[in-house]
Amino acid sequence: MSWLEEFWADILSEEPDRITAVWLTLDSESQQSIYVHLQRMATEDGWMESQQRAAKAALDALDSADEMD
Numbered sequence: 001m002s003w004l005e006e007f008w009a010d011i012l013s014e015e016p017d018r019i020t021a022v023w024l025t026l027d028s029e030s031q032q033s034i035y036v037h038l039q040r041m042a043t044e045d046g047w048m049e050s051q052q053r054a055a056k057a058a059l060d061a062l063d064s065a066d067e068m069d
Helices: 003-011 016-023 028-043 049-068
Strands: none
Touching: 003 016, 016 049, 028 049
């Protein structure tokens, strides 16, 4: 499995600890891009229900981690 596949597996794992751990490996520009992509995944048509659910879980985990800072 490539780094990119592992990254997305972690981000979309629906496991807050995995999500935040991999998130912290990114620079701020990459974080912004990924966050916007997750928002699109969570809200736009064309994504499978499981992908939308995983994107929402990732956004929730990232928002919760941000509130703790």
